[in-house]
Amino acid sequence: MMDILQILVSESFWAASLRIATPLIFGVLGALLCEKSGVLNLGIEGIFVAGAMAGWMAVWLGAGLWGGVLVAAGAGAFFGLIHAILTVPLGLSQHVSGLGVTMFATSVSYFAYRTALPNVSSPPRIEPFRALDIPILSDLPFVGPVLFQQTAMTWLAFACVGLVWYVMKRTALGVAIQAVGDNPDSVDAQGLSVYALRMGSVVAGSALMALGGAFLTMSAFDAFFFGMVNGRGWICIALVIFASWKPGKALLGALLFGAFDALQVRLQTEVGALVPGQVFLMAPYILSIIALVIAARSADYPRALLTPWFKGQR
Amino acid sequence: MSRAMGVSSYLADLVVAMSLLCVLVGGFFARYRITRVRPVQEQAS
Numbered sequence: 001m002m003d004i005l006q007i008l009v010s011e012s013f014w015a016a017s018l019r020i021a022t023p024l025i026f027g028v029l030g031a032l033l034c035e036k037s038g039v040l041n042l043g044i045e046g047i048f049v050a051g052a053m054a055g056w057m058a059v060w061l062g063a064g065l066w067g068g069v070l071v072a073a074g075a076g077a078f079f080g081l082i083h084a085i086l087t088v089p090l091g092l093s094q095h096v097s098g099l100g101v102t103m104f105a106t107s108v109s110y111f112a113y114r115t116a117l118p119n120v121s122s123p124p125r126i127e128p129f130r131a132l133d134i135p136i137l138s139d140l141p142f143v144g145p146v147l148f149q150q151t152a153m154t155w156l157a158f159a160c161v162g163l164v165w166y167v168m169k170r171t172a173l174g175v176a177i178q179a180v181g182d183n184p185d186s187v188d189a190q191g192l193s194v195y196a197l198r199m200g201s202v203v204a205g206s207a208l209m210a211l212g213g214a215f216l217t218m219s220a221f222d223a224f225f226f227g228m229v230n231g232r233g234w235i236c237i238a239l240v241i242f243a244s245w246k247p248g249k250a251l252l253g254a255l256l257f258g259a260f261d262a263l264q265v266r267l268q269t270e271v272g273a274l275v276p277g278q279v280f281l282m283a284p285y286i287l288s289i290i291a292l293v294i295a296a297r298s299a300d301y302p303r304a305l306l307t308p309w310f311k312g313q314r
Numbered sequence: 315m316s317r318a319m320g321v322s323s324y325l326a327d328l329v330v331a332m333s334l335l336c337v338l339v340g341g342f343f344a345r346y347r348i349t350r351v352r353p354v355q356e357q358a359s
């Protein structure tokens with residue numbers, strides 16, 4: 001028990017929690033944006049992989065780090081556009097299309113990697129984002145190492161939370177996106193394009209998801225590995241429900257999962273001899289399911305989620 | 315299957331994914347029937 005308390009008050013634990021939570025913040029914001037407009041995007045797992053691969057590959061080919069971030073966002077937007085075309089104007093099954101996009105994006109990424117580097121056993125490394133060293137703030141006790149020695153992408157993730165919250169709550173565009181996810185007929189009656197709003201939201205959301213993948217290859221690690229996304233996309237889908245489609249709660253959910261994950265890694269080393277390691281690996285997911293069950297009861301889901309809309313058809 | 319055929323698994327996965335998306339889009343187009351509409355003059359004669 002003392003071991004757990006020692007872990008919970010350590011700087012390295014909270015710094016790691018924030019680091020683990022960062023790709024989830026991008027992913028959950030992207031999924032939130034898509035679902036607020038009424039489109040479920042199960043392509044998230046593949047878009048994570050595509051973002052990770054595209055960003056890393058761009059930097060490896062000579063682009064700057066921020067150039068790599070833009071390329072990753074572009075790759076995510078491309079696969080999001082495929083999903084948007086299939087589900088919005090064509091009105092096809094959002095589940096099947098999303099899983100198809102996941103398979104397509106993952107396989108394209110792996111195929112591109114293998115085509116570019118056919119005979120490489122270990123991937124080439126890039127110079128990733130370095131932890132920011134902010135004068136005075138980085139030297140503060142506890143808060144300094146936890147908050148102010150993170151990379152620029154972690155700060156970008158926090159900025160995106162604020163941006164998505166602002167757009168959703170304070171702008172006409174946000175009201176229109178929420179309305180199109182609740183009652184697309186009312187949006188159409190206002191003379192706005194339901195198709196444009198939904199497709200735009202899916203493309204923008206997918207670009208955000210890809211940034212989560214880019215964080216893995218360009219900030220958390222310095223290379224692209226097979227299986228490095230490791231189900232983070234599916235966690236984001238669950239976290240959106242946990243967050244009840246609210247950006248602030250999405251940040252909280254991502255931090256909670258990040259803390260569980262960071263805790264299980266440390267517990268493995270502390271009491272690994274007594275309990276099998278697989279139990280610790282399961283722990284974040286089990287705790288997430290429990291949190292989801294509790295939170296989902298009061299979830300305020302978009303009314304027209306998963307419902308295709310066709311102009312002139314009521 | 316890809317191993318039996320001697321195809322790279324990366325390529326095989328890509329083909330599977332594209333097949334799924336093609337079936338999905340094909341299902342959409344299967345809802346419609348393409349018919350030839352005769353011009354009015356042809357119908358009259």
